[in-house]
Amino acid sequence: MSTAHHGTTGTAPDDPRLPDSDDTIVVFTDLNCSFAHVAVHRLHETRRRLGLEGRIWFDLRAFPLELFNREVNARPGVDSEISVLGAVEPDAGWRLWQGPDWTYPVTTLPPLEAVEAAKAQGWNASEQLDRALRRAFWAEGRCISLRHVILDVAHGTGAVDVDLLAAALDTGSARAAVMAQYEAARDDRVVCSPHVFLRDGTDSANPGIKAHWIGGDFGTGYPFIDEDRPEVYEELLTHAAKLAESATAGG
Template identity: 50%
Template structure:
């Protein structure tokens, strides 16, 4: 991984609860440390649906319930809209996050964060073009009109698939996996869990947590 100075490269899936926890805590710690204008997040796609098929709501729900107890400050909410509106794919949303990089990493990470909030807090169908653009219009750093053009001509699709070509190798272990400029990395930082029962019908139980990892990572990236 070639990670630029003052940057943390984040590989994740938009519907991954573990990624939502990591990114939320990373951004909160960055603000606390006064590093919002120093360290940027460079988002890359670890598309779970390209490994497992359409996103499974039972699997996502069970993980969110377990992690909601571990990280209540994040405010996980279960899906509240009709089942048929649940996003079985978020590849177009991943394209949008890549396309937003045309305005810089800030726009890309702000859109990524807004899409996660829209899904986890508001039960919005972030796989749909209209919803993606509605969310984009709510983000000051994103040019929603330019993003619409980028989605319609598919210019960021190759970036998503190029990420997948890396994701299927041993370079990336899963969602989330974070990489630093010094070459170090960590998969699913700060949380160790085991499953009680089978995936999607059981739930994750935390075995260990490390709330201090975001500050360590940010200070390393800033140095």
């Protein structure tokens, strides 16, 4: 897992991994990835602290682990990460799954599609839905695979038109975009969940965190954090703000 670096090899303005504008940060993630839960929390909190809300936006894109791995992100692996990542960023919201096994989310494709569909209502709607779905899964133990749960979570944000979102889910209007994001991420073009990209090609895979597994791989062992540099988030957001300012000044 790598930290931020500038000038990703082979990036071009039409690179499908990059944001469309300088004031936007692309974040490839899955909703049931603990490292992504940490990253998204830190992005939001750092943006708020730097006074960049309303100036820098997050384009949350799908990195569907179930498609890459051909199986759902296994609960034993997810459970093994909670105490470790929860200690890294406790305020993100964490709790071990309390419901019966058969209520555990079997897929994250529907909520990923919902996050994409909400972009039609603006960046804020999509950002708030994404963050609320993460909290619903990680902190509240809700089955975010289910349509009615997704819509209830959307209603709770106060930022999403639930009727419009329901129509988008029922017609599958965002499904092609989610699959296009998956295709853009394949063949290690996106390294992991989370992986952040800025307009100039700056990117950071699992920002600031280096980890390895002890006692076996995901689902058998548990992660050990070798390095945690949360200041990377300030570096990324500050750099994005400079890109946005330069674009405005030159526009």
